[in-house]
Amino acid sequence: MVEAVGSDRAACPGCGVLSHSRHSCYWRQLRDLPVQGAAVTVRLQLGRWRCRSRGCEREIFTERIRGVAVPHARQVCRLGEIRILVARALGGRPGQRLMNRLGMPTGRQTLLRHLTTAARGSGSDKAIRVLGVDDWAWTKGQSFGTILVDLERGVVADLLPTRSAESLTVWLKEHPEVVVVSRDRQGSYADGARRGAPQAMQVADRFHLIVNLTQAVERELAVRRQYLQLAPSRTLELPPLPLNVASISGRQAQMESCVQRREAEMARQRRQENLELFQTLHRMKAAGLTVTDIAKQLGLNRRRLDRWLRLDTLPERNRMQPRPGMVESFRELLATAVGRRLPAWADLIG
Numbered sequence: 001m002v003e004a005v006g007s008d009r010a011a012c013p014g015c016g017v018l019s020h021s022r023h024s025c026y027w028r029q030l031r032d033l034p035v036q037g038a039a040v041t042v043r044l045q046l047g048r049w050r051c052r053s054r055g056c057e058r059e060i061f062t063e064r065i066r067g068v069a070v071p072h073a074r075q076v077c078r079l080g081e082i083r084i085l086v087a088r089a090l091g092g093r094p095g096q097r098l099m100n101r102l103g104m105p106t107g108r109q110t111l112l113r114h115l116t117t118a119a120r121g122s123g124s125d126k127a128i129r130v131l132g133v134d135d136w137a138w139t140k141g142q143s144f145g146t147i148l149v150d151l152e153r154g155v156v157a158d159l160l161p162t163r164s165a166e167s168l169t170v171w172l173k174e175h176p177e178v179v180v181v182s183r184d185r186q187g188s189y190a191d192g193a194r195r196g197a198p199q200a201m202q203v204a205d206r207f208h209l210i211v212n213l214t215q216a217v218e219r220e221l222a223v224r225r226q227y228l229q230l231a232p233s234r235t236l237e238l239p240p241l242p243l244n245v246a247s248i249s250g251r252q253a254q255m256e257s258c259v260q261r262r263e264a265e266m267a268r269q270r271r272q273e274n275l276e277l278f279q280t281l282h283r284m285k286a287a288g289l290t291v292t293d294i295a296k297q298l299g300l301n302r303r304r305l306d307r308w309l310r311l312d313t314l315p316e317r318n319r320m321q322p323r324p325g326m327v328e329s330f331r332e333l334l335a336t337a338v339g340r341r342l343p344a345w346a347d348l349i350g
Contacts (some may be wrong), residue, residue, distance in 0.1 A: 009049075010047060010049045010061075010063040010064070011064070012049070012051040012053065012056060012058055012061050013058070013061055013064055014051065014056045014057060014058040014061070015051065015053045015055065015056040015058075017051065017052070017053045017056070019049040019050060019051055019052060019061075021049060021050040021052060022047050022048070022049055022050075023047070023048040023049055023050050024047070024048045025045055025046070025047050025048070026045075026046060026047075026048065026062075027043060027044070027046075028043070028044045028045075028046055029041055029042070029043050029044075029074070030042045030043075030044065030068075030069050030073070030074060030075055030076050031074060031075040031076070031079055031104075032075070032076050032078075032079060033076075033078060033079055033082070033104070034102065034103030034104055037102075037103040038103065039103055039104070039105070042076065044065065046062065046063040046065070047062075047063045048060055048061070048062050048063070049062075049063065079104065080114060082104070083095075083099070083104075083106055083110070083111055083114045084114050084115060086098055086099060086111065087111040087112060087114055087115040088115060088156070091111075091112075092108035092109070092111055092112050093108050095108065095111045096108040096111060099111070115156070115159070116159050118156070126150075126153070127177040128150045128152075128157055128175055128177060128178055129152060129177060129178065129179050129180065130150070130151040130152050130178075130179070130180045130182065131148060131149070131150065131151065131157065131172075131175075131178045131180065131181050131182065131200075132148070132149035132150075132151045132182045132183075132205065133146065133147075133148060133149075133168065133181060133182065133184075133189050133193070134146070134147055134149075134184060134205075135147070135163045135184075135186075136159075138161075144162075144163040145159060145160055145162060145163060146159070146160035146162065146163050146164075146167060146168060146189075147159055147160075148160065148171065151182060158171065163188070164188060164192070165188045165189065165191040165192035165195070166192070167192070168188075168189060168192030168193065168196060169192045169195045169196035170196070171196065172192070172193065172196025172197040172200075173196050173197075175197075176197070176199075178197050178200050179199070179200055180201050180202075180203060181193040181197060181200045181201070181202045181203070182203050182204070182205045183202060183203075183204070183205065184204070184205065184208040185204060185208055185212055190202060267317075271317075274314060275314050277298070277300075278308055278314040280298075281294060281298070281305060281308055281309065282309070284297075285309060291305050291306060291309065
């Protein structure tokens with residue numbers, strides 16, 4: 001909790017005259033942004049002052065803290081702005097969960113109240129020419145309201161408690177400056193816009209227009225499904241692989257692709273490195289070093305060294321058996337079908 005004391009003078013909010021006549025003092029607590037996840041409360045000592053201006057209707061007024069908090073608020077302005085942003089992005093219950101997780105506990109009704117207040121005060125002094133109308137859910141799937149958006153400024157103009165033509169009609173009659181109404185394809189909003197703003201042009205918004213178009217196309221395709229036939233699949237023609245004909249005897253040929261040659265060269269290099277390591281291991285063992293010392297110097301696994309020390313020659317690499325469905329498992333069948341012996345298919349397509 002942070003405490004602060006007010007000034008020794010204050011301006012009257014009615015007439016703006018500075019007053020030095022203090023009436024009394026009071027403490028005001030405001031919620032602020034959290035620090036490292038911990039909630040912060042600002043406790044201010046403010047004064048009540050007497051207005052000495054004869055033309056002012058106020059006799060006693062409370063001290064204002066402009067830029068920090070508005071009158072009668074229980075949080076600072078920056079916390080209220082965050083609540084409005086979260087309410088606009090997530091709504092009630094999801095916004096409540098996020099605010100609680102961020103260390104700013106807020107009820108869902110408080111978020112919606114901040115959103116409604118901000119919407120009513122955002123465009124009250126500005127003429128709304130292009131209005132967007134859509135519904136929103138107080139309770140998902142049960143009760144709905146109406147959201148009105150100033151499309152030119154991209155801000156919420158107002159929130160209506162119900163989704164009906166009557167509420168939209170009343171609101172439009174109070175705002176005769178509206179010239180364009182963008183809405184969904186629902187009939188109630190069309191009727192409300194027609195009665196409340198007969199001078200306005202009604203248009204369908206892009207989102208609902210695309211949704212309705214998609215639904216219409218899907219219905220038409222579902223009726224004419226028998227005419228939707230897939231084109232016959234074309235045989236995939238692979239480009240010829242570069243071949244290296246080593247020897248031709250009758251109808252038998254040894255073929256080798258560039259990928260196969262590269263993999264064979266890499267395998268040969270790995271084999272040579274393992275062979276040199278195998279010989280070094282046996283020389284170090286013959287010199288009297290223990291397996292632990294050899295493992296530390298070479299940086300190899302102890303289990304691998306134990307296995308190699310029991311062998312006189314480096315074993316060949318174990319080749320995995322082809323799984324069912326792999327091309328290699330059909331090698332014999334394919335070789336029989338074409339009447340010749342082919343190299344490993346896995347190597348050809350590698």
